[in-house]
Structures are given as structure tokens and as C-alpha cells.
Amino acid sequence: MATQLERVGKKALDQLDYLGSCSIQLWVTLRSMATALPFVGNRHRWKASMGEMLQIGVDALPMVALMAVSTGFILAMQGASELRRFGAVHYVIDLVAVGFTREIGPLLTAIAVSGRSGSAFAAEIGTMKVTEEIDALRVMAFDPVEFVLTPKYLAALVAVPCLSIICGVCGIIAGGIFMFFSTHLGFLLYLRYVLISIDLRDIISGLIKSVAFATIIAQVGCLEGFRVRGGPDAVGRSTTAAVVKATFLVIIADAVFTAIFYFMRKP
């Protein structure tokens, strides 16, 4: 019984330790954010940020666009098959437009970025730890968080919301193609209905979620890398942990944000 309690207690303490480490790391990153900004910061960090933006954003664009188009078709077809029974096929437009702007765009992007970039962050930093590069940075009087993490975080903060918008647009276009072939609704008319169904609050709530998801992916990915102890096998484990934890936390955060926006929206 005591051993069971000890195990539960140890698990709880480990989780608290992880949460504390993540919070401290976020605080240190925010404090060093100015160094990665253009014009006011260190030009080497800004250059590194630009490189990361290309990797996180531009390189992921084809994948995110294809995922968005596929999901757009799926959502439109599944929605239409149910709504047709009530003669409400036109509500597919609302379903796709609002769904992608508020929810699916940011979530799909976060899952794609978590799989691509979150794991890459963990692997890169973990390898740097194993090969003593992080120690080398420290003895060269560099702050590893400022040098390694901050450019990645800034890049994620810019790239993830941009990808979310593109993801939303691709999903909505897929819905329009479906509506054209299934109901012969003209594409321009479809776009007019889309603009009527979404408002600025939908877009802002989607962007807020994107920023939160970018924070989770970058911080969890990098923390997993910094916590690597041992050899190459530990890097492998940290990469897996980064994807699993970031995806899990993104979905939890999504539920929390959705609940907050739902109750804020209620009259």
C-alpha cells in the first residue's frame, strides 16, 4: 500500500516538476524574446528565426494544405449526408467556414507542426546535449535558451498562425468545390455565404488558439530536448515524448479555449 502511494506521489511530483520546468523555461524565453526581434535584437538570432520560420512554415505548407483540403472534403461530405435529410444542405457552408476558422484550421495545423517541428526541436536539442554542444554554448558564455530556443519560439509564433489561416482557406475552398459539384452552387456565391457566416471574433479566436498551440509545441519540444540525459536512445525517447505530450496538451488547451470562447459568446 505504501509502495503504491509512493508511486502515485512520485508521479505527481514528476508532473509538477515538468510543469514547473516548462513555466520557468517559458518565462526565460519571454525575457529573451527581444534579442530575436528584427532591428532591436541580435541580428544572428533574427537570422536564425527566419531560418526556423522557413522550416516550420514554408516547408510544412504542402502537407498542411493537403490535410486541410482532405479534411474540408470529409467535413462537407459527412455534413451534407446528414443535413440533406432535413433539406439543409446549405448549412454545410456554415459548418465548413465556421468549423475551419474557429477550430479545425488551428487544430489541424498544430497537429501537423507538432509532428514535424516539435519532434525536430526535441531531436536537435537532444542531440546537441548528447554531443556536448549545449555545454559548449554555456562555457562560451551563451544562454542556451536565448541561443537555441528563442529563435524557434519566435518562428513558431509567426509561422503557426499563418499556417492556420492558410489551412482554413484551403479547407473552405475544398468545401466550395464540394458544394459546386453536389449542388451546383457558384464559387463566388459560396464565398459570399462564407463571409456572411464567419465574423471577426471567429478569426480572432482561431488566431489566439494558434498562438497558444505554437507556445505549447515550441516549449514542450525544446524542454524534451533539454531534458535528454544519456545517449542516442534518450534522444529517440525525447522525440516521441515531444510529439505525444505536445499533441495531448494542444487538444486539452483547445478544449479549454473553446469553453472560454463559448461562455464569452453566450448572451
Next chain:
Amino acid sequence: MAIISIRDLVVEYDGRRVLDGLNLDIEQGETMVLLGGSGSGKSTLLRHIIGLERPRSGAVIVKETDITRCSQSELNHVRRSIGVAFQSGALFNSLTLEDNVALNLREHTELAPSIIDLVVWMLLAAVGLSEFGKLHPRELSGGMKKRGAVARALALDPEILVFDEPSAGLDPIVAAELDELILLLKQVYPITVVVVTHELTSAFKIADRLAMLCDGAFVAVGTKDEIRNSENPHVKQFLDRIPGNVAKTTAITNFFERYLEAPEVNQ
């Protein structure tokens, strides 16, 4: 006057004492070799000398600053006067050799790019790598990586140069070349050199003084002749390469006898 003073240094990991009340003075301009077998604590001592870890108690005073208790900015100030060549080289894999050497100069000085290029070329020429500046670390051999790490360590004109196992993993010729490089650097630069190694040939070639570590404590500190003539049993065992606690043959014989008598084997 000692440039590095270690006072009553105690280091523990999970309650296990790794360094037990060490005291050592390293004089300005001398080459001190920290000698010891595997697990003797010499790498741990090195990590404390360069401020990568904080001890349980005691002090490490580098250039009159106790780096175990000073602020981060004071520690960074001290670190800029220490160059470290890690065991694996720890060159940044994402940068070319030139960029690795230039990193410190670009980030910590206001030198013009043309001057930085010139300094980098001179440093690479000094370690015999002037033709390999455009290569990435993955394209270099083990010995070249270590020499590249020396060039990077010299970039800020340090007062103290630290080597972690410089001969480890190198063939005898390359190891001898690296010893010659250390001796050459001592002639050219007014530096204090600290070397951690277990290679006797290398240690006696480059050292002014040696400190022999065994089970987390110094068993002998002195000049080459003093160490050679030491009556300490650990020093004699180490220098004469006398095997220690190797596999107990009687225990192995007993194990096999019990195994052969087991009913499963005889069935």
C-alpha cells in the same frame, strides 16, 4: 599567484560522494594535467572548474572569482577568459568550421567582419586546418574536430585553456600531433593549460605538474619527477599499469560448476 584555486570541493550525486574535499592551486602559465582512471572523478572536477556544475560545498576560485557562488553575469565574464576543447570537440554541427570559430568573435566582440575573417583564418592556420574552414564538422575526422575545437577555444584569446581527454579516440600519431599543438600553443600564447587525461605518454609530455585523482580524492600532486618517484600505491599501480579488481576467476569457475550441475542442463 594561483589563477585557479580549488578549496574543499565536495560533489555528490544522489547521495554518492564523487569528489571528496579536493584542494588544488593551478598557477598562472603552468600546464596542469589531471590524471586518473575511469570513474576517478576527473571529468566531474573539470566540469566544476569551467562552471558547468555547482558543488555541494567548497569553492572554485578562477581569477579571484568564486564561480560556485557568483552571479550569472560574473560567471559569464569569467567564462570569456576560459577556452574549452571538449572530448568530442562539441563543434556545432549546423555551422561550418569557420562559423564555429567565428561565433565567439561575432557575438562577443565589435570586430569588423573582415577582421573576424582574418582572425578565423589565422586560428585555423595555427591548428593546421586553414584549408578546411568551409567544411561542416560531420565532414571532419576525429583529430580535425579536436583541433577545430582548439581553434574555437582560442578565439577570444583566453587566459586559461582547458582540454577534456584530448587524446581519447585518436591514433598514436594524431594524439602526438595534438600534444605538439598544446606545447606549441604554450610557447605562442601566455596561457594556463588544464588537461584532463588518462593517457600517460601524453600527460608526461605536456605537463608542468600533475595531479592524480583516485576515488574522488587527490592521491598525489607534483612535478613529473615527483609523480614518477611517488611511493603512493595508487600512483604506482596507475603508472605501472597493474590490473586492479579484474574478474575473479574462482567466482566464474564456481558459477560454471553450479550451472553444469543444474538439473535442466543434465536432462
